[in-house]
Amino acid sequence: MPVPNQRTPIPNRGLVQRILWLVLVLGVAATGCAASEASPSDVAGAVEAAAPATVRPIIPTQTPSAEPTALPPIPVPSSEAPGEEPSEEPAPSPTASAEPEPVAPTEPALDFSGTALPPAPIGFEAVAGVEQSGPQPVSLTIGGINVVDADILPVGVNPDQTFEVPPADQVGWYRFGPAPGDEGSAVLAAHIAFDGVDGVFRRLADVEVGAIVTVAFDDGSTKSYRVESLNEYLKDQLPEELFARTGDPQIALITCGGDFNRQLSSYESNVVAVAVPL
Amino acid sequence: MRRLLTALAALAIASIAFAMPASAQGSARIHLIHGIPGIDVDVEANGANVFEGFSFGDTQDLSAFAGATLEGVKVKAAGTDTVAIDAGDVTLPAAGNFTLIAHLDASGTPTIGVFENDTSSPAAGQGRITVRHTAAAPAVDILANGAVAFANVPNGAGGGADLPAGTISASVVPAGASEPVVIGPADLPITEGTNLIVYAVGSLDDGSLTVLTESITGLSSAPAAVNTGNSPVESNGFGFAAAGIAAAAMLAVTAVPAVARVRR
Numbered sequence: 438m439p440v441p442n443q444r445t446p447i448p449n450r451g452l453v454q455r456i457l458w459l460v461l462v463l464g465v466a467a468t469g470c471a472a473s474e475a476s477p478s479d480v481a482g483a484v485e486a487a488a489p490a491t492v493r494p495i496i497p498t499q500t501p502s503a504e505p506t507a508l509p510p511i512p513v514p515s516s517e518a519p520g521e522e523p524s525e526e527p528a529p530s531p532t533a534s535a536e537p538e539p540v541a542p543t544e545p546a547l548d549f550s551g552t553a554l555p556p557a558p559i560g561f562e563a564v565a566g567v568e569q570s571g572p573q574p575v576s577l578t579i580g581g582i583n584v585v586d587a588d589i590l591p592v593g594v595n596p597d598q599t600f601e602v603p604p605a606d607q608v609g610w611y612r613f614g615p616a617p618g619d620e621g622s623a624v625l626a627a628h629i630a631f632d633g634v635d636g637v638f639r640r641l642a643d644v645e646v647g648a649i650v651t652v653a654f655d656d657g658s659t660k661s662y663r664v665e666s667l668n669e670y671l672k673d674q675l676p677e678e679l680f681a682r683t684g685d686p687q688i689a690l691i692t693c694g695g696d697f698n699r700q701l702s703s704y705e706s707n708v709v710a711v712a713v714p715l
Numbered sequence: 716m717r718r719l720l721t722a723l724a725a726l727a728i729a730s731i732a733f734a735m736p737a738s739a740q741g742s743a744r745i746h747l748i749h750g751i752p753g754i755d756v757d758v759e760a761n762g763a764n765v766f767e768g769f770s771f772g773d774t775q776d777l778s779a780f781a782g783a784t785l786e787g788v789k790v791k792a793a794g795t796d797t798v799a800i801d802a803g804d805v806t807l808p809a810a811g812n813f814t815l816i817a818h819l820d821a822s823g824t825p826t827i828g829v830f831e832n833d834t835s836s837p838a839a840g841q842g843r844i845t846v847r848h849t850a851a852a853p854a855v856d857i858l859a860n861g862a863v864a865f866a867n868v869p870n871g872a873g874g875g876a877d878l879p880a881g882t883i884s885a886s887v888v889p890a891g892a893s894e895p896v897v898i899g900p901a902d903l904p905i906t907e908g909t910n911l912i913v914y915a916v917g918s919l920d921d922g923s924l925t926v927l928t929e930s931i932t933g934l935s936s937a938p939a940a941v942n943t944g945n946s947p948v949e950s951n952g953f954g955f956a957a958a959g960i961a962a963a964a965m966l967a968v969t970a971v972p973a974v975a976r977v978r979r
Contacts, residue, residue: 547760547761547765547780547783547785549760549765549766549775552775552776552777552779553773553774553775553776554746554774554775554776555774556770556772556773556774557748557772557773557774557914557927557928557929558772558927558928559771559772559925559926559927560925560926561885561898561899561901561902561903561926562901563928564901564903564904564911564913564928593840593880593907594839594840594938594939597939598838598839598840598936598938598939599938599939599940599941599942600938600940600941600942600943602941602942602943611938613839613840613880613907613908613935614935626941626943627943628943628944628945629943629944629948630944630945630946630947630948631944631945631946632945632946633946634946635948636943636944638943639948672940672941672942673940675937675940675941677937679937680935680937680938682908682933682935691941691943692943692944693941693942693943693944694944697944697947697948699947702945702946703942703944703945704943704944707941707943
């Protein structure tokens with residue numbers, strides 16, 4: 438058995454090998470049942486981890502969990518990793534709003550104050566469900582392009598992970614993202630035309646900068662926005678930022694445009710109008 | 716409780732070393748969870764108590780100490796010198812997303828489990844559920860919506876799956892059996908862009924089996940494409956015959972203004 442308080446971090450090779458194997462097994466087991474090809478990555482907030490070609494990960498504007506303050510490493514008196522110490526630069530400014538109290542880099546003693554987090558929920562009953570707790574957007578009006586009180590439906594994705602676009606006379610609000618009014622980019626998409634019938638966003642490409650966009654909610658409230666940009670992107674270059682969950686509130690209005698491919702019965706581009714709160 | 720305390724003589728894990736890639740000096744997210752019901756503990760490191768009165772479920776953020784070595788880590792029954800877990804020197808990983816959980820092993824002995832968390836993004840519209848067996852109990856099967864999702868999971872092991880966002884009914888039974896249901900059944904949310912991590916904790920023998928959960932959010936993916944049109948429309952007035960009478964009729968009655976397209 439290893440001797441406690443021994444200075445080297447590897448006092449007992451046999452035991453450590455079992456532990457390392459356990460860690461390895463846990464790492465493999467944690468990913469072995471994944472239905473997708475996701476694999477663990479090394480960095481917290483690793484939303485940019487390798488993903489299949491059809492999945493374009495969100496680049497978050499803030500990290501999903503507390504961004505730690507990087508410390509200069511405390512020298513470990515062993516030969517484990519001699520040559521890989523980083524430069525002796527001071528700890529960078531933390532970017533997350535909630536974080537542990539930073540440790541003074543020159544102080545050898547570690548400061549454990551301020552590390553407490555809310556306790557882990559105990560019991561299945563305590564696991565918070567995700568409810569759409571806020572008011573739901575129900576209708577959309579855009580000035581100047583014949584969009585008047587168009588019905589908004591909450592939508593998700595199709596089995597192929599494409600945006601679940603509703604029928605031609607409705608607008609789909611991406612329910613996994615922010616609602617209009619929340620931080621981040623609320624996405625509303627509608628057809629330009631479907632099966633020969635004009636969609637709600639038939640004339641989105643003609644919207645003027647400055648046009649007023651109004652969203653009505655199921656509690657009777659409304660929010661108004663002003664179009665600030667209009668752009669066209671090839672379909673596979675649609676910016677991921679349009680689906681950002683954090684950042685300044687905006688609405689992204691998306692439809693199709695550009696050249697129409699007769700063989701595929703689809704458009705080559707997306708037309709996007711971004712509106713910001715009045 | 717008494718049985719637990721008598722099992723606390725010198726034991727378990729000596730030194731926890733992490734198989735970390737040596738070059739990965741970067742940010743890390745390291746949480747420590749107390750996963751043993753019925754005992755409050757003090758945690759000692761570098762010769763002094765760093766946490767006192769640490770209760771079942773309590774969580775500490777050790778991310779600030781990524782890459783640091785905590786010397787002589789001991790988990791003691793609160794207010795006493797009785798050592799529950801003698802972990803020796805613990806070198807925390809310099810990068811990555813990890814959870815350390817103090818828990819009972821299969822025979823009821825306290826230990827510290829180390830799990831690396833999968834923070835890759837599930838596909839658009841999907842979330843992830845991760846389950847970990849950290850209870851004093853034999854191997855279990857974990858059922859989702861009545862079907863075995865993870866089979867024969869022993870103490871210390873776990874698994875994860877990406878699923879469409881929604882709700883699943885989860886329960887835990889002894890491996891290979893359909894009853895008794897030792898944990899659950901309960902509805903668990905599969906939240907888009909979130910990894911819900913469920914730990915089975917406690918002891919089967921003293922009836923303290925339950926679950927602890929933690930969530931890692933912000934793992935969303937954007938939809939693969941936004942396909943908002945499958946029929947052509949007349950554009951730029953070049954006489955292209957628009958498909959559909961409705962479109963032609965609309966053009967006939969609506970004076971389409973010649974608006975300059977604004978581009979960034």
